[in-house]
Amino acid sequence: MQIGVYICHCGINIADHVDVEALTCFSQNHPHIAIARDYTYICSDPGQDLIVKDIERYQLDRIVVAACSPTMHEDTFRKTISKSGLNPYFLEIANIREQCSWVHDDRTRATEKAKDLVLAAIAKSMLLEPLEEEDVQVIPSSLVIGGGIAGLQSALDIADSGFKVFLIEKDPSIGGHMAQLNKTYPTMEMVDNLILQKMKGADEHPNIELLTYAEIVAVEGFFGNFTVTLRKKPRYVDPSKCTNCGHCEEICPVRIPNEFNLGLDHRPAIYLPFCQAIPHSYVIDPVACQYVAGGECGRCVEVCPSRAINFDQKEKERVIEVGTIVIATGFEPFDASLKPEFGYYRYERVITGLELERFLSPLGPTGGNLPPHWAEPENIIFIQCVGSRDKAVGNEYCSRICCMYTAKQADLLREKLPGARITICYIDIRAFGKGHEEFYERVQKAGVIYRKGIPSEIFQKGEKLIVKAEDSLLGELYEEEADLVVLATGLNPSREADKVRNLLKVNWGPDRFFMEAHPKLRPLDATVDGIYLSGACQGPKDITDTIAHAHGSASRATIPLFKGKVKIDPIIASIDGEICSGCGLCEDMCEYQALKMDDYRGRITVNAALCKGCGACHSVCPVKAITVKQFNTEQVFVQIEVMA
């Protein structure tokens, strides 16, 4: 057997802690090694070229690359060796970076360990078998989860590329958080223009099917062929008949806090989510409606001139098939009551940024003003980083938008209340986007006071709120009276994200936002093939960055649709039908539903597309009928033996 060994310096990542030359000499002396080389970056063009040329020159039939983790570049090198006609699976990677040079300081001992790792890889490489990748057809459609600005933009892009899109939204209307906002920074344009344009675009697009007031209940299948079961909640109002006359709303006896306005006003049980909602139709809240709850009332049915209300509607399940899935579940604002020192629930005039956004919106609960029963505030204090950069509440990350939305809100209040003294308490001002620094400067010049240092507490003294803080630039403590305190609440992952994560089996990071496949190589792909991340579900983002991100994930999600087929990884479990007794233990063990009992033959079968090659089945099989290709018992044990 002719084996080629390639040892990567990875710049100095490996070479600094492992003696790569000694490692090369050592490998060269192995009896089966035809050639051993070291190079600065094996993954680069000249590095890959070395391998390609050597395969021909030395008639190599196995390749060992000692470099970084296989998750990083195994695919790269498989492509490389297949260029020379060698089976791409005649490759074994010895991870001497993550599992050696990065974690050891002692160069001598790290080199010894690297030798062992290379030796094991060589031993395994001799037992490798050729594998063939199979093609699977891709269903030319996509599912986008979430109807906020990210989901809308991703759906529009995929649809514009000529593919069918299902856009699913848990709420009765699309629009997401962006529909709740007033103006955008730094240009101070009305948000409505943009979000309505996208909402209408999605509604009217022939390739987009909106599935509002619906949620996912099950996801089966695999990359290219996902089968998704949806549950559509009953609206009890037929959108095609509803004329939005509003008679039902007037007659409804119920009044409950209106979630769109964050509970700042009330709505009936039959309601329009917000005035530009799409679908533009009333909906009945099943929890609040007296008829749904107890069968009494029903007054709305009587007054509806178009007979749009139908209490017989039931929950409907529907199964759709898609090739790729885009997650755009967004965020939810941090719960300010988790910072009790700011007294958010205790004091009426301590409000959150999003609440102020609703107050300032012309279509908000107060028509664009602060509540009329509040005396005009003379002293307004904004507090930044509430629920961000704060390990005490478990959110170490920066929420990326609060600095700027606070600057914007301060500017709007200053225009409305020219006499008020406005102070912003901050840690660092993060005005990093295009035009942000210029806007920040303008706000400062307009007379808004910036004080470095986050207040430690807020308490009441008579009519006034007292904000207690340290000005870290002056190095002194202060107490300041305030009539209104606005908390710049940060962004948490949406609660929906949790459900989606379990259904799709994608990973999240320590910050609880969805994790990308690689922060720089594949920042838009989720950790499962065929699933992509769009917008704030991947991490906090402003509108601008969200839209760019959403365009990007649409691009990623359409690549397989354009290609029409995907390759499936051949490193999967295989069953020896002669040995399998059909006990079925493995079937329960498999997390991916890849193993099914063939009732006729009484044997287990593997679905190649579903199997991820994790090996869980192998470990439970009492008769050892299951092996995982490339990781069979012999291949694993030989590695242990040579290292022992």
Next chain:
Amino acid sequence: MTTKKKANAAGRALVIGGGIAGMQASLDIADKGFRVTLVEREPTIGGHMAQLDKTFPTLDCSSCILTPKMVEVGSHPNIEVMTYSEVIDIGGKAGEFHITIKKKPRYLDVKTCTACGLCAEACVQRGRIPNEFDMGIGKRSAVYIPFPQAVPQAYIIDPNNCLMLTRGQCGKEPKCQKVCTPNAIDFTEKDETITVSSGVIVAATGYDQFDPKLKPEYGYGRYKNVLSGIEFERLCSASGPTGGKIQLNRKEPKRVVFIQCVGSRDKTVGNEYCSRVCCMYTVKQAHLVRERIPDAKITICYMDIRAFGKGYEEFYDRIQRENILFRRGNPSEIYKRGSSMVVRGEDTLLGETYEEEADLVVLATGLVPKKDAGEMSKLLGLSHTPDGFFEEARPEETIATSRAGVFLAGCCQGPKDIPDTIAQASGAASLSCAQLTKKGKTKDLRCR
């Protein structure tokens, strides 16, 4: 000058710029089956990212991410890479742009060159010409390869320094030509003009580093131990002139001061905007110093630390614990006292002025529009925002432009870090492909 014409292809995209943005956009478009012409003005693709050592916040090495992508671009059947070429004219409209490209002479046949390197060793100018890839810290020959992992893998002759090209003679005969076994060198090569048609254009022309000489108070250019951000990257890089050892005149600096916002957030130099990457790259560079010189005294002078991306705040927190002093307030001047530098500033948190001695000062130089961004924007028919970067269709939509069929990717639209650049570049690919799909039946236009 010879002129070549390429067959029309409406299912084709033109991508201008072969940095990470242009590469990602090209790959995404090409993967969907459309053809891409990628035009890069330098002799290799890779852009600024190739010059970086490690990337924040994961400390992955930049090359390990970039070089395989470069190989993928270089070998993709749907991508035609035109290096050392410039777009000189753009006519037509969305769906049918006519682009004229000038291919500069390399004086060396890319296909024949084996990149053996014998020519560079034989060159009489060997070790005399400042290497621009290493920001002039290292030296190269007149015939050179920009960096060992360059794509295409081919040498190039520098027309401004080659004696044969400047004086018409190099000794008795040019040594490079003599040692070149495959006979790849051809001093008679001329400019070539090529026209291509494309349905869409992606501008990914990137940025330039701010010239720190415009802040004379920091003495850049006067003092050898005052470096710019990218210079320091080269000094740290394993493939750099010192092989990754942080050394100045073969001596390890023990006192290192980093200064943020050099050329950013600074109206005196006309750059009011924030460059978005300097806070984090400085934090990363400080970590690299700590890792390689464990006993160094490290100070970072800042205005605000803008650690806003995913995992950035966590990274900043980790680095603060590595015994690195963060001082709020940017220094007012740097001067020399004996053999060391003195950094003079006000610590705005302590409210007192200080003077700190340093062996090495690194200026966190910001990002400015490309020198010729004005001309390029004219060619593309775009306007630019007051900061000099290309103007997007509307502030919230950073990819589309006022001209149909022209899209933006990466730093040409405004400073951006790598993840944001890649997201935007994929986005530009999405809009491009939607446009290409519209202009005719996709299935027919795409190549198989």
